[in-house]
Amino acid sequence: MKILVTVKQVPDTATKIQIRADGQGIHEEGIKWVINPYDEFAIEEALRIKEKHGGEVVVLALGPSRVEEAVRQSLAMGADRAVIVTTEGSVEPATAAHALAAICQQEGFDLIITGKQAVDDDSAQVGPMIAAGLGLPQVTVVIHLEVDEASKRLRAERELEGASEIVELPYPAVVTAQRGLNEPRYPTLPNIMKAKKKEVRRVTLESLSLPAQPWVTVNRLFEPPTRPEPTILSGDPAETAKELVRLLHNQAKVL
Amino acid sequence: MANGVLVIFDQNAGDIRHVVLEMLTVARSLGKGPVTALTFGTDAAKTLPKLAEYGADRAVFWESYTQYSSDGFSAAIAQSFPQFDADVILFPANAWGKDLSARLSEVLGAGLATDCLHLEAEASGRVKAIRPVYAGKALAEVVINTPVQMFSLRPNINAAEVHHVNPEVLDIAPSVDPATFQAVVVERKEAQTGTIELTEADIIVSGGRGMKAPENFQLLDALAAALGAAVGSSRPVADEGWVPHSYHIGQTGKVVSPTVYFAIGISGAIQHLAGISGSKYIVAVNNDPEAPIFKVANYGIVGDLFEVVPRLTEEIKALKAQQ
Numbered sequence: 001m002k003i004l005v006t007v008k009q010v011p012d013t014a015t016k017i018q019i020r021a022d023g024q025g026i027h028e029e030g031i032k033w034v035i036n037p038y039d040e041f042a043i044e045e046a047l048r049i050k051e052k053h054g055g056e057v058v059v060l061a062l063g064p065s066r067v068e069e070a071v072r073q074s075l076a077m078g079a080d081r082a083v084i085v086t087t088e089g090s091v092e093p094a095t096a097a098h099a100l101a102a103i104c105q106q107e108g109f110d111l112i113i114t115g116k117q118a119v120d121d122d123s124a125q126v127g128p129m130i131a132a133g134l135g136l137p138q139v140t141v142v143i144h145l146e147v148d149e150a151s152k153r154l155r156a157e158r159e160l161e162g163a164s165e166i167v168e169l170p171y172p173a174v175v176t177a178q179r180g181l182n183e184p185r186y187p188t189l190p191n192i193m194k195a196k197k198k199e200v201r202r203v204t205l206e207s208l209s210l211p212a213q214p215w216v217t218v219n220r221l222f223e224p225p226t227r228p229e230p231t232i233l234s235g236d237p238a239e240t241a242k243e244l245v246r247l248l249h250n251q252a253k254v255l
Numbered sequence: 256m257a258n259g260v261l262v263i264f265d266q267n268a269g270d271i272r273h274v275v276l277e278m279l280t281v282a283r284s285l286g287k288g289p290v291t292a293l294t295f296g297t298d299a300a301k302t303l304p305k306l307a308e309y310g311a312d313r314a315v316f317w318e319s320y321t322q323y324s325s326d327g328f329s330a331a332i333a334q335s336f337p338q339f340d341a342d343v344i345l346f347p348a349n350a351w352g353k354d355l356s357a358r359l360s361e362v363l364g365a366g367l368a369t370d371c372l373h374l375e376a377e378a379s380g381r382v383k384a385i386r387p388v389y390a391g392k393a394l395a396e397v398v399i400n401t402p403v404q405m406f407s408l409r410p411n412i413n414a415a416e417v418h419h420v421n422p423e424v425l426d427i428a429p430s431v432d433p434a435t436f437q438a439v440v441v442e443r444k445e446a447q448t449g450t451i452e453l454t455e456a457d458i459i460v461s462g463g464r465g466m467k468a469p470e471n472f473q474l475l476d477a478l479a480a481a482l483g484a485a486v487g488s489s490r491p492v493a494d495e496g497w498v499p500h501s502y503h504i505g506q507t508g509k510v511v512s513p514t515v516y517f518a519i520g521i522s523g524a525i526q527h528l529a530g531i532s533g534s535k536y537i538v539a540v541n542n543d544p545e546a547p548i549f550k551v552a553n554y555g556i557v558g559d560l561f562e563v564v565p566r567l568t569e570e571i572k573a574l575k576a577q578q
Contacts, residue, residue, distance in 0.1 A: 013506045013526045017392040026393070037507045094366065119506055121388050121395075123369045128325065128357035137326050137437035140354045159501070160350045162452035163445045165323075169438035179507060180500045215366030219396040221388065224532055227551050234544070234557040241566035244538065245574055247554055252536050254458075254515050255482075255574060 001055035001149070003046040004107060005079065006100050006114040006126065008036040009063055009070035013119055023220030025090065035070045038115025040077075040184040041177035046113050047078045048182065049147055055110070056080050060103050062096055064088050068200065075195035076187030082198070083107070087205035093121070094215040095205075097129035102208045104134060109172060111154075116141045116176040124176075131174035139167045140176040147171075258380065259288035261341035262311065263332065265323070265351045266294045269301025273455065274347040276415035278408050279309040282345055283418060285376040289313055291339050291425070295320040295328065303422065310418035315339070317429045323351070327436030329359040331429040336363065338427050341403075343382060348407035349454070356407050365403035372412045372533075382406070390506035390529035410455050411512045412533065446501070453504065456485035459513045459534075461504055463489035463527075465520020465541060465560055469497035474564045475519060481571040487511070489521045505530035520560050523548030540564065 011017070012032040019026055035043070046057045059074040059082040061067050071082045085099045104112055112131075117124035124140075131138035143164065144157035156167050159178050187195070231247065233240040248255045260282040264275045271294070282290040292311040294302055299316035306314050320328065344359070346352035348370040360367035371384040372394070382404050388395045399405065453459060460479040462472055472486070479486045486502065493503035504511055506526040512533030519540045521527060528551055531537060539552040540560045549555045556563050 011389070013390075013529075014524075015389075016525060017389045019393055026389075094360070097361065119390060122386075122390060123357075123367075124353045125357040125360065125367060125369060128354060129361040132326075132329065132358045132361035138354070138358060139438055140325075141350050157444075158350065160443075161454055162450060163443060165440045165444065166442040167438050168441050173438070179503070213400060215360075215364075215399065215401050216368060217398050217400055219383075219398060221393045221395050224387075224391060224394055227537070228553060230549055230552045230555050232544070232549060232552075232555040232557060237558055237562035238566050240556045240558060241563055241570050244554055244556055244567065245570040248515070248536075248538070249574060252515075252553065254536055255571065 001049060001053050001110040002108065003049060003055065003057050003111045003113060004060055004104055004109045005039070005042050005046045005057060005074070006060045006112065006130070007039045007043065007070055007074050008115070008118045008120070009033050009061065009067045010036045010118055010120040013037065019221045019223060023222060026221065033066055033069060035073055036115050036118045038117060038119070038177055038179070041179065041181045042113040042115050043074050043077050043079060044182045044184040045145060045177055047185070049111070053147065053149055058082065058107060060100055061085070062087065062091060062099055062205070071200060072195050073187060075198045076192040077185055078191065080198065082200045084200060084202050085205050085208070086202055091205070092214045092216045093123045093125035094129060095210060097126045097133060098210050099205055099208050100126065101130045101133040103203065104130065111171050112174045114174070114176055116178045127174050127176035136173050137169040138174040139169055141178045142175050143178050143180040145175060145181065257288070257340045257342045259339065259341040260285060260290045260343045260345060261293060261339045262290060262345045263293045263355070264347055266296065266299055266302050269298040271302050271305055272347065272349070272410065273415060274349070274408065274410035276305065276309045277410065277413040278345045278347060279306070279311055280416045281374055281408060281413050283310045285343065285374060285382060287343060287376065287380065288340065291315060291341060292422070293317070293332070293339070295323070297321050303424070307420055307422050308417055309415060310420050311422045312420060313425050314422045315425045315427050320429060320433060322433070322436070323440040324436035324438055325354050325358050326438055327431055327433060328355055329362050331431040332359055333362045334430045335427050344403065344405045346405070346407040348409045352407050356405060360405050363403055364401060365405050366399035366401045367405040367407070368397045368399060369407050370409045371406045372409055374406060387533070390510055390526070391532040392529050409512065451485035453485050453487050453509045453511050456511070456513050458482050458484035458515045459487050459511055460484045460517045460519065461487040461489065461521060462492060462519050463521030464491050466492065466497070472498060474561070478517070478564055478568045478571070481568050481575065484517070489524070489527050518548050518552070519564060521548055522546040523551065
């Protein structure tokens, strides 16, 4: 099976986000960049499928030169090679999906796996958009995946609010990964060394001749409202518990 | 030119989630053309009284679509789209809505803003949206540039206002044969009954490492039962297996916006604070006065949670008994 995994590089979730004064982005100095956590589940699942069924795992990424670090890490986890769509500017979901879909088409594949969303813009759009763009079925927020090579079908469990559902679909298809799908492996030192020599092909975003007009424009980023000064109680547990309930009932009026 | 609002949502045996009522209210607040509700499956038409109560001018029920299919539903909506007379589409930002809206976005060639908190119509008829990014560490003001504008709405943020109308049920039949659907839901597994879903909960009681052991979550279950609340957790205790993954609240877990969030024995890592930043009131109980959770809390108790929580439960039971 040839499996493509699209990977995004995002600020580590421990990052304190600082918005630029012009509201047109965030300060990138000092940020630790990592593979989007949900994309790690996608890579791991692709590797497990390859280990079971044979084939190739190719990582696709999009972004500025720093993205190579996330790509090398994906290769160190065990992916075979990578393609990076290079662009310096920030890219909205539709443009990213169209660029990645174009590379998917060039590459050919049996399965495309990615994270259920990226933890920077939280759009949760790229996976389904690639699927729709390529005319493929999709299953998103997947916590369990079974591949039947004989029938070329997938059986996936996806997480809903307070429930889950089983989806059956033929592949080629797009799958997006949720936490719980697997436990991503850590790259071993020998694999980190090997990853340095693996093939990384670069394609410029411009060379894909996509429409220039973005579908969504971010006018500005701004800080969430600050929270009010807290009322902190301490002392006798019974007294503080009583006072807290009184405040929630009489002051906040939420009980 | 089409100028209405199409509100698309899922239903279960005629029951609809509260977010649908919030969506109808937001749809009406945009002051555009008619608000059309579209839902699917067995008993879809049973939602009509609620739709009438919350201001849907028109309704379309595709009851023959009994099994959800992202490819099938999106193709059918796209084919019938001109008949809906809409240039704005709203979805709930739940697993169902995110799955279908992103696919429909590509099929229609219409830009989509995910998980919006607020929508506002500008004089031009274009809609400006506010949505969280970095799990709420920042907010973004976004606009859609395509003729059709799509938005998914986060539950529990917008008010649902009663506005009685007499909806016209439109006879628009879906044109895609279910036999051609590719990805199809074949089974639904409900979580244990009686549990309240975190992303829709009005009150959440959440525990962290300070709970010390999985069995101590019984204390939180008791508090939650007294409050009628859902139970959640920080990431470390879900990773430890003390509670299921579905409890995990934070940047890489669930992002919640309840009226009251009780953080019990949770120090408040930045990822957790991001996931709860939409809470109207945050209440923290922790023995460490320096814990970051107290910086975002409205109310806090510095003390031993094993002493405080049972007393809190008793006080709340006493209050509820008076009410």
